[in-house]
Amino acid sequence: MIISPTDLEITDLEADAIVVGVDAQGTLTQEAREIDAATGGLLARLVAQEEISGKLGKVGILLAPPGLRAGQVAVVGLGESRQFGRGQAFRAAAAAAKRLAERRRRRVAFFLGDGWSEQQVESGICGAMVGCRGQDLYRTEKNLHAFEEILWDDAYETVLASGRILGESVNLTRQLVNEPPSRIYPESFAAEAEKFAEEFGLGIEVWDEQRLEEERCHALLAVARGSSRPPRLVILSHRGGGPDDPILALVGKGVTFDSGGLSIKPTDSMKTMKCDMAGAATVFGVMQAVARLELPVNVIGLAGLVENMVGGNAYKVGDVISARSGKTIEVLNTDAEGRLVLADVLDLALERKANRIIDLATLTGACMVALGTDVAGLMTNDQPWCDAVRQAADDCGEAVWQLPMFPDCYDEQIQSKVADIKNVGEGRWGGAITAAKFLEQFVGKTPWTHVDIAGPAFLENPKPWLDAGGTGVFVRTLVEVARRWTAEMNDA
Numbered sequence: 001m002i003i004s005p006t007d008l009e010i011t012d013l014e015a016d017a018i019v020v021g022v023d024a025q026g027t028l029t030q031e032a033r034e035i036d037a038a039t040g041g042l043l044a045r046l047v048a049q050e051e052i053s054g055k056l057g058k059v060g061i062l063l064a065p066p067g068l069r070a071g072q073v074a075v076v077g078l079g080e081s082r083q084f085g086r087g088q089a090f091r092a093a094a095a096a097a098k099r100l101a102e103r104r105r106r107r108v109a110f111f112l113g114d115g116w117s118e119q120q121v122e123s124g125i126c127g128a129m130v131g132c133r134g135q136d137l138y139r140t141e142k143n144l145h146a147f148e149e150i151l152w153d154d155a156y157e158t159v160l161a162s163g164r165i166l167g168e169s170v171n172l173t174r175q176l177v178n179e180p181p182s183r184i185y186p187e188s189f190a191a192e193a194e195k196f197a198e199e200f201g202l203g204i205e206v207w208d209e210q211r212l213e214e215e216r217c218h219a220l221l222a223v224a225r226g227s228s229r230p231p232r233l234v235i236l237s238h239r240g241g242g243p244d245d246p247i248l249a250l251v252g253k254g255v256t257f258d259s260g261g262l263s264i265k266p267t268d269s270m271k272t273m274k275c276d277m278a279g280a281a282t283v284f285g286v287m288q289a290v291a292r293l294e295l296p297v298n299v300i301g302l303a304g305l306v307e308n309m310v311g312g313n314a315y316k317v318g319d320v321i322s323a324r325s326g327k328t329i330e331v332l333n334t335d336a337e338g339r340l341v342l343a344d345v346l347d348l349a350l351e352r353k354a355n356r357i358i359d360l361a362t363l364t365g366a367c368m369v370a371l372g373t374d375v376a377g378l379m380t381n382d383q384p385w386c387d388a389v390r391q392a393a394d395d396c397g398e399a400v401w402q403l404p405m406f407p408d409c410y411d412e413q414i415q416s417k418v419a420d421i422k423n424v425g426e427g428r429w430g431g432a433i434t435a436a437k438f439l440e441q442f443v444g445k446t447p448w449t450h451v452d453i454a455g456p457a458f459l460e461n462p463k464p465w466l467d468a469g470g471t472g473v474f475v476r477t478l479v480e481v482a483r484r485w486t487a488e489m490n491d492a
C-alpha cells in the first residue's frame with residue numbers, strides 16, 4: 001500500500017474517494033466546508049436534515065458531487081470534539097476506510113487532519129490501514145478491498161511513516177490471528193517471527209523441544225504433549241538502548257489451537273480457538289513496530305507456542321508438573337493451559353533480567369464474564385506499573401479495566417493439597433483473578449502487569465470500523481508504553 005502526503009486543493013484532487021469529517025454538533029471541518037462551498041451548500045444541508053451524522057464513526061456518502069474531481073466524498077462522524085483523542089481519530093478513519101473498502105478503490109484521500117495533533121494523525125493513518133483490511137484471507141471474492149494508495153492531507157513524512165508502521169503492525173497481528181490453525185502452528189508461527197526478525201533487524205532465538213527440555217520448561221512441554229506439533233519458544237530482542245539500560249519484557253501466550261485437551265471444549269467454544277495465540281501475535285506486532293521505529297530502548301518479546309490437543313500422550317487431570325522455576329503444579333483442568341505455558345516463559349523473562357514485565361494472554365472466559373468482550377482486564381503486583389500501562393491504553397483509546405488482586409481473598413484459592421499450587425481456583429468465581437494469581441507466582445518481585453485480552457482480541461461480529469476476526473488490540477498501547485519507556489529514561 002502506498003501512503004503519501006498531498007498538498008493539493010481538495011477540489012483539484014483526483015481520487016476514487018475523499019474523506020472529510022463532521023463533529024457531533026454538526027460542525028464541518030475546514031476541508032468539509034471547502035467541499036460544502038464547491039457543492040453549493042449540499043453538505044451543510046444534509047447535516048441539517050440529519051442525513052449525515054456527526055456521531056463517531058457514522059459514515060455518509062456523496063456520490064459524484066459536482067465541483068469536485070473525486071468520484072465520491074465520505075463524510076465521517078468525529079463524535080464529541082471535547083472527547084476527541086487518538087482513539088477517536090483511529091476509529092473515525094477506520095470507519096470511513098471500512099465503508100469505502102466495500103468496493104475496489106485505487107486511491108482514497110483523507111482530509112481529516114485539520115487541527116489534529118501529530119499523534120492523532122498517526123492514529124488516523126493507522127486506522128485507515130486497519131479499517132480497509134478484512135479477515136477474508138481465503139475468500140475468492142473479498143468482502144473488503146484494501147486500497148492501493150492512501151493520501152493524507154498536509155501530513156509530515158515522519159508521521160506518515162510511523163502511522164504506516166503502526167498500521168502494518170496491527171494488521172500483522174490480525175493476520176496471524178486470522179490464519180487457520182492448519183497454517184499457524186508452533187513451528188510455522190516461529191518461522192513467521194524469523195522472517196520479520198531478519199527483515200527488521202531484531203535478534204531472535206527459537207527453542208525447539210530438545211532445548212525446552214534442557215531448559216526445564218516442563219509446564220510448557222506438558223501442555224504440548226498431546227499434539228503431534230512440537231512446541232517452540234521464541235525470544236525476540238530489540239537492543240535500542242545502552243547495555244546497562246533497563247529491559248522491558250513483553251510475554252505472549254501462543255496456544256495456536258486450544259481444544260481444551262482432555263478437559264475438552266464443546267464445538268461452539270472451540271470455534272474461535274485459533275485465536276488463543278493472540279497474545280503472542282500481539283507481542284510479534286509490537287516487536288516489529290519497536291524495531292522499525294528504532295526506539296532507543298531495550299525490549300524483549302517472549303512467546304510460548306504450543307498446541308493444546310488430546311492424544312495418547314496428553315497431560316492429564318491430576319498430573320503434577322514441575323515448572324521451570326521449580327514450583328510444582330497440580331493440573332486440575334487441562335483447559336487452563338495458558339497459565340502453564342506462561343509460567344515457564346515468565347520465569348525466563350526474569351532470567352533475562354527484565355526490569356518490567358507485561359504479559360498478554362487470551363487467558364480466561366471469566367474475564368469476559370466480568371468485563372464483556374470489548375474490555376481487557378488488567379491485573380498487577382505493582383500499582384505504578386499498572387497505572388502506566390492503563391494510561392497508555394486510555395491515551396490510545398483501547399478499553400481496559402483493572403481487577404483486584406487482594407491476597408486475603410484470592411491467594412488461598414490456588415493452593416493445592418499435593419503440590420505447591422494448582423492450575424485452577426476454587427470453583428468458577430473470580431476465574432480471571434485466580435489465573436492472574438497463578439501467574440504472579442512466577443514473576444518474583446519484578447513489576448508485572450497481566451493483560452487478559454480474551455474478550456477484545458477477537459470479534460465474532462464486525463464493528464463499523466473493524467472487520468470481525470483478530471483485532472490487533474493492544475499493539476498500539478504497547479508501542480506507546482515502549483515510547484514512554486524512552487521518555488522516562490531520557491528524563492533520568
Ligand SMILES: [Zn+2]
Nearest residue numbers: 258335336337
Ligand atoms: Zn484453554
